[in-house]
Amino acid sequence: MGVEGIGARVVRKEDKRFITGKGRYVDDIKLQGMTHAHFIRSPHAHAKVKGIDSSAALKMPGVVAVLTGQEIVDDKVGNLICGWAITSKDGSPMKMGAWPAMAPETVRFVGQAVAVVIAESKNLARDAAEAVVVNYEELPAVADVHAAIKSGAPQLHPEAPGNQVYDWVIGDEGAADAAIAKAANVVKLDVTNNRLAPNAMEPRAAIADYDSAEEHFTLYTTSQNPHVARLVLSAFYNIAPEHKLRVIAPDVGGGFGSKIFIYPEEMVALWASKKVGRPVKWTGDRTEAFLTDAHGRDHVTHAEMAFDANNKIIGLKVKTYANFGAYMSLFSSSVPTYLYATLLSGQYNIPAIHAEVIGVYTNTTPVDAYRGAGRPEASYLIERLMETAARQLKVDPAALRRTNFITQFPHQTPVIMAYDTGDFNASLDAAMKAIDYAGFAGRKAKAKAEGKLRGIGVSCYIEACGIAPSKAVGSLGAGVGLWESAEVRVNPVGTIEVLTGSHSHGQGHETTFCQLVAERLGVPISQVSIVHGDTDKVQFGMGTYGSRSAAVGLTAILKAMEKMESKAKKIAAHALEASEGDIVIENGEFKVAGTDKAIAFPMVALAAYTAHNLPDGMEPGLKESAFYDPTNFTFPAGTYICELEVDAGTGKTSFVNFVAADDFGRLINPMIVEGQVHGGLVQGIGQALLEHAIYDANGQPVTASFMDYAMPRADDVPSFNLSHTTTLCPGNPLGIKGCGEAGAIGASAAVINAITDAIGKNNLEMPATPDRVWRTIHAA
Amino acid sequence: MSTVKLTVNGKAVAVDVEDRTLLVQLLRDHLNLTGTHVGCDTSQCGACVVHMDGKAVKSCTMLVGQADGASITTIEGIAKGDELHPMQAAFRDNHGLQCGYCTPGMIMSAIDIVHRYGGQLDEATVRHELEGNICRCTGYHNIVKAVLDAAGRMKVSQAAE
Amino acid sequence: MYQTVYHRASSVDEAVSLFSKSSEAKFLAGGQTLLPVMKQRLASPSDVIDLGKIKELQGVELSGDVLTIKAGTTYFDIMQNADVKKAIPAIAYLTSVLGDPAVRYRGTIGGSIANNDPAADYPAALLALGATVKTNKRSIAADDFFQGLFTTALEDGEIITAVSFPVPAKAGYEKMRHPASRFALTGVFVAQTKSGEIRVAATGASESGVMRVPAIETAVKANWSPSAIDSVSIPASNLLADIHGTAEYRANLIKVMAQRAVAAAG
Structure with a gap:
């Protein structure tokens, strides 16, 4: 490893612009003649739009246009799509309710747009929006999954009778039932996985600019995957053919999944820009983020786990109701199915698993992938079951896990996934040592003597990342391939531009991707730049989510690098009058092995472009590209253990220690990996203790600002003790598994397991607010 | 409309703006100092914090009139040339x-x-x-x-x- | 925010005069409450009259057994003030856990009590300490000043100039913070006056705003110790209930915070 190569803790190249205020986010961009959009949104969870009167608004100062849902439908802008087709157990396709970018007839959640005001300033647009009179006829609404599937419940979509999207199954029900029937012990658990608001700190924003002469659109947008945005806007939403649409995602202020999706606001901005003949900018505020950014989680689950007399798991049966909100968002259908139920084996040998997932429409904000996406739900369920089982079977929770760990790889689970490698005992050992698990009983007794309730909670998570092998996901209903692209452009003076289809919105790609180049060529990372986030610069790519950028995106760069190096070696060999096979790359030089003959990399680059002395038949230039399609998911795994105290008087939780032992395979930059884990852990802790997007029974959101939705703050969370155990991923040449979601996947169960240990009662839902914990302590 | 005069990152500025303009809007929209951000509507996230007369304040929760005559330092104004704070x-x-x-x-x-x-x-x-x-x-x-x-x-x- | 006209007053008299000339004016102190409300278009004053630069509204005075905090004094200046720390350290502590650092630089005691948010901290201190609210027109006892949610005895155009606190024998404040807003989910201020009277006030708990807690006052009068409150029963009726705290929970918090405040007061 060089000082800037793989494994080095290199400080980030991109940081200087962020710490000096020179980052360039969408809202920082101004275009000549730019107008500003303000959306008129439904205050009702369910209503008919009977009429929109914009006459008064159109007379107000600075108003350019008021555009409505009917107009966008009339202009044949396509309805929003869901990109993963799921088939119900009866063979029928999932039931898609139509979702126009602005509602012409019916609104189905609070915040759904019905019209937009375009004006000379943001304030003037908002002033005028208040003068637009929308006549609604309110309809009965439903927000809760169980209420939504009852007979007589308000119906959202004519396409989906009973508000059911799908009833999907996986696994062998007969085998799972048989295991439960013959079990020595059956552990039953009902859990709710609370609905969350992603809350990237940068609100979503879009600037659309239509060039009528070229019939060409440019869209600046807060996206995790600008290429997919262009594809969908072009192929499904009829905005413009791909070559007439450029999508740019500049600096993006966090995503966590919520900026994967293509939202109505981007569609409307593009359409409106052509309508008004001027650039249109929209920047959401925080309340709009709460109302319209796709939410995460919202599962209600009943599960039964069967154990034999030796405490070995022999079967698992799960039934989950997933609340999708009012419409099926872009990847929503896959989250509670292929990203959730396929991980229900956890780290354990479970011979029989059956899961049924019922997707339900409600009059709430659409729900889609949020950091972890399905895998936190699976991990939380399994790890709460294991803890509950340990209590019921009266065995040590860590020991029960060890009894059931998968230790032989590859391991085929009964729910599709084939785990390639791992060492679950190693991460459990590391975490137990780090937290002094053996000494806990003493610490608990001491705390008790001081009147405090202390608890410890273990969570052994596994996730499927590196999303994803295209053929496999295609066979399961995905609408796109999930490979990644890369291009390596060597300039004539030897500096290097790496173009990637993945996208950084905080992950540090501008540093880690350079480290691979530095590792291979021995050049300083200052000689390398990473280009991403612009469809005019990068040919195509799939973006960043599912902890895929290193495992898939960086592997694509490696493939392109190998091609480039191969050509460069030929050039070097020709120049050095040596055999290509004898050329080695060391410290920025191409050397003839075992001699002192060498040519510096910049000279090789220059030779490629002067083309004065290239091998016969070789094309000039030094630029190579590659597409990499992974052969399997990757399987990061690890153990989190948390120790905490509960204040019996208030129900408030205080952390004593939180340790994480992860196996991410090879680490490119441990500093950045640790940062990813810290952030994920706090999102997991946030879900466990604080966060909950709540609707009342009529679909009115109760938590639409930071005044009501509790975001983790610095004094809510501890510092963390991290460590790594390593089994290299055999599925990609760098041995990378991915680290972006682990913390959010594994942390919640550790926290709830610890609180329930502290208070001596197992039945506790997330978020474990002080009120809820206090009531649980004092419940009869 | 009022003319607001203040010092921003050591430079005197005078800008004609609506009275309802917030300090953060003045910085971002009128002075192009886009390093100061807006992350919420309820004065809680702190993405907009700047220094006014040496004290950290939320620029989203201040009318420009309140900052008239004050000295404002933003993220763009704390490094000394190439030397980071x-x-x-x-x-x-x-x-x-x-x-x-x-x-x-x-x-x-x-x-x-x-x-x-x-x-x-x-x-x-x-x-x-x-x-x-x-x-x-x-x-x-x-x-x-x-x-x-x-x-x-x-x-x-x-x-x- | 809606259009508005900003005025900066240099004296209380000028502020009053500006107010009388406007159709629907609001006084602006630190703006940490009013501006967020205006930003959400929940208030639309025709004019805002900034009191922030009025010198006569700034400062703290300790005179004998009375601590006077002028209305425009910021939270930051209050928590730092040597006289506050010496005379009523519970007020310095309350202020240090109120809002956040940036809010504390701007927010003022006058602005806080004029708004009378049911989850604000200062109303509990004023009520428990038997403070007097001074305005440009009169003096109002805290007992009479707070009149329910966001409602006070202030008349249109009346400006709070100062709050006078009798220095107590001892006092303490503890609160459970609202997990999201960081206001008081419930906070309790306990005080023992120099004449031996016990006054206990709770904020964040009641549907009608800050309130006295007679049951705890009685218990603590008999025995100034946290354990004296063990057997007190606080009814949950008429207490606030929301997603962060049921009425029963708030009833419990009144007790627990009172116990901790008594302990903190020493």
């Missing part, structure tokens, strides 16, 4: 930022914290003092480390001056 350097060196959106507000708040405590800080104090700044990426771990690191650096650089 010790707090900026500490955020970079400790990986105290990811997406960078909350970072300017964090840095401006953190400088104020160190000034108030004279560098005598511990983790619990830093965490309490950062409660008006929300970060969604870092889990705060490395931000806390960066502030503690910078407190030491600022003490040294003050001693040197």
Whole structure:
């Protein structure tokens, strides 16, 4: 490893612009003649739009246009799509309710747009929006999954009778039932996985600019995957053919999944820009983020786990109701199915698993992938079951896990996934040592003597990342391939531009991707730049989510690098009058092995472009590209253990220690990996203790600002003790598994397991607010 | 409309704006100082924190009229040329930022914290003092480390001056 | 925010005069409450009259057994003030856990009590300490000043100039913070006056705003110790209930915070 190569803790190249205020986010961009959009949104969870009167608004100062849902439908802008087709157990396709970018007839959640005001300033647009009179006829609404599937419940979509999207199954029900029937012990658990608001700190924003002469659109947008945005806007939403649409995602202020999706606001901005003949900018505020950014989680689950007399798991049966909100968002259908139920084996040998997932429409904000996406739900369920089982079977929770760990790889689970490698005992050992698990009983007794309730909670998570092998996901209903692209452009003076289809919105790609180049060529990372986030610069790519950028995106760069190096070696060999096979790359030089003959990399680059002395038949230039399609998911795994105290008087939780032992395979930059884990852990802790997007029974959101939705703050969370155990991923040449979601996947169960240990009662839902914990302590 | 006169990053400025203009709007929309961000509507996230007459304030919760005559320092104004402020350097060196959106507000708040405590800080104090700044990426771990690191650096650089 | 006209007053008299000339004016102190409300278009004053630069509204005075905090004094200046720390350290502590550092630089005691948010901290201190609210027109006892949610005895155009606190024999404040807003989910201020009277006030708990807690006052009068409150029963009726705290929970918090405040008061 060089000082800037793989494994080095290199400080980030991109940081200087962020710490000096020179980052360039969408809202920082101004275009000549730019107008500003303000959306008129439904205050009702369910209503008919009977009429929109914009006459008064159109007379107000600075108003350019008021555009409505009917107009966008009339202009044949396509309805929003869901990109993963799921088939119900009866063979029928999932039931898609139509979702126009602005509602012409019916609104189905609070915040759904019905019209937009375009004006000379943001304030003037908002002033005028208040003068637009929308006549609604309110309809009965439903927000809760169980209420939504009852007979007589308000119906959202004519396409989906009973508000059911799908009833999907996986696994062998007969085998799972048989295991439960013959079990020595059956552990039953009902859990709710609370609905969350992603809350990237940068609100979503879009600037659309239509060039009528070229019939060409440019869209600046807060996206995790600008290429997919262009594809969908072009192929499904009829905005413009791909070559007439450029999508740019500049600096993006966090995503966590919520900026994967293509939202109505981007569609409307593009359409409106052509309508008004001027650039249109929209920047959401925080309340709009709460109302319209796709939410995460919202599962209600009943599960039964069967154990034999030796405490070995022999079967698992799960039934989950997933609340999708009012419409099926872009990847929503896959989250509670292929990203959730396929991980229900956890780290354990479970011979029989059956899961049924019922997707339900409600009059709430659409729900889609949020950091972890399905895998936190699976991990939380399994790890709460294991803890509950340990209590019921009266065995040590860590020991029960060890009894059931998968230790032989590859391991085929009964729910599709084939785990390639791992060492679950190693991460459990590391975490137990780090937290002094053996000494806990003493610490608990001491705390008790001081009147405090202390608890410890273990969570052994596994996730499927590196999303994803295209053929496999295609066979399961995905609408796109999930490979990644890369291009390596060597300039004539030897500096290097790496173009990637993945996208950084905080992950540090501008540093880690350079480290691979530095590792291979021995050049300083200052000689390398990473280009991403612009469809005019990068040919195509799939973006960043599912902890895929290193495992898939960086592997694509490696493939392109190998091609480039191969050509460069030929050039070097020709120049050095040596055999290509004898050329080695060391410290920025191409050397003839075992001699002192060498040519510096910049000279090789220059030779490629002067083309004065290239091998016969070789094309000039030094630029190579590659597409990499992974052969399997990757399987990061690890153990989190948390120790905490509960204040019996208030129900408030205080952390004593939180340790994480992860196996991410090879680490490119441990500093950045640790940062990813810290952030994920706090999102997991946030879900466990604080966060909950709540609707009342009529679909009115109760938590639409930071005044009501509790975001983790610095004094809510501890510092963390991290460590790594390593089994290299055999599925990609760098041995990378991915680290972006682990913390959010594994942390919640550790926290709830610890609180329930502290208070001596197992039945506790997330978020474990002080009120809820206090009531649980004092419940009869 | 009123003419507001103030000093921003050492430069005198006079701008004609609507009275309802917030300080953050003046900075971003009129002075093109886009390093100061807006992350919420309820004065809680702290992405907009700047210094007014040396004190950390939320520029989203101040009318420009209230800042008339004041001296404002933003994230763009704390480095000395190419030399980063010790707090900026500490955020970079400790990986105290990811997406960078909350970072300017964090840095401006953190400088104020160190000034108030004279560098005598511990983790619990830093965490309490950062409660008006929300970060969604870092889990705060490395931000806390960066502030503690910078407190030491600022003490040294003050001693040197 | 809606259009508005900003005025900066240099004296209380000028502020009053500006107010009388406007159709629907609001006084602006630190703006940490009013501006967020205006930003959400929940208030639309024709004019805002900034009191922030009025010198006569700034400062703290300790005179004998009375601590006077002028209305425009910021939270930051209050928590730092040597006289506050010496005379009523519980007020310095309350202020240090109110809002966040940036809010504390701007927010003022006058602005806080004029708004009378049911989850604000200062109303509990005023009520428990038997403070007097001074305005440009009169003096109002805290007992009479707070009149329910966001409602006070202030008349249109009346400006709070100061709050006078009798220095107590001892006092303490503890609160459970609202997990999201960081206001008081419930906070309790306990005080023992120099004449031996016990006054206990709770904020954040009641549907009608800050309130006295007679049951705890009685218990603590008999025995100034946290354990004296063990057997007190606080009814949950008429207490606030929301997603962060049921009425029963708030009833419990009144007790627990009172116990901790008594302990903190020493």
